[in-house]
Amino acid sequence: MTAVRRAAPADAEELVRLRKIMLDAMRPSDDVEWQPYTARALRAHLADGDGPLAVFVVEAPDVPGTLAACATGTINLSLGGPGNPEGTSGHVFNVCTDPAYRRRGYSRACMDALLAWFKERSVRRIDLHASSEGEPLYSSLGFARTPAPAMRLTL
Numbered sequence: 467m468t469a470v471r472r473a474a475p476a477d478a479e480e481l482v483r484l485r486k487i488m489l490d491a492m493r494p495s496d497d498v499e500w501q502p503y504t505a506r507a508l509r510a511h512l513a514d515g516d517g518p519l520a521v522f523v524v525e526a527p528d529v530p531g532t533l534a535a536c537a538t539g540t541i542n543l544s545l546g547g548p549g550n551p552e553g554t555s556g557h558v559f560n561v562c563t564d565p566a567y568r569r570r571g572y573s574r575a576c577m578d579a580l581l582a583w584f585k586e587r588s589v590r591r592i593d594l595h596a597s598s599e600g601e602p603l604y605s606s607l608g609f610a611r612t613p614a615p616a617m618r619l620t621l
Contacts, residue, residue: 468575473521473536478508480533481521481560488562492597518542522579524572526564535563535572537580541589549590556584556592561600573600577607 473481482505489495511519518541526532538560546553558580563573584592593612596604 468524468571470522470524470575470579472515472579473508473512473523475509475512477521477523477533478505478512480531481505481508481523481536481538484533484536484562484564485560487564488560491599520580520583521560522576522583524567524575526567533564534567534570535576537561537573537576539580539584539592541584541587552588552590554587554589554591556589558592558594561594574603574607577603581607 482501485504486498486501508521511517512521519538520540521536521538523533524535526534537558539556539558542555542557544553544555558577561573561577563570581592592609594604594609596609
């Protein structure tokens, strides 16, 4: 069984390293200016154990202080409605396994822990954007494509 734990503020730099691996897999970039800001934000969020953000990690079995995988989620608040009286929804992002540790079930273990965290908080709808590599995992966990198109505004 894979040992999963909740990330701590001391994991921030490792989480940023994994995020860079994930982002580079989608669109490689030499831009690293975002990393200190992200590490600082992660330390603050992870220090607030009751906040709306959670990260679950698996440590690398052979390299102390190194993370092998992670999965991050947030709880978003909205107004309630049919099928979601509390108005909460979850968003999963930053699911990544270091290439040296892939195909061992680490992302699945992190996702299982994250989904349990959502369930404990009565979050009934959870969204994510899947890469082609990640889609089989998410499908096996019950995620399905939706017909709703996404739109975005960047200010």
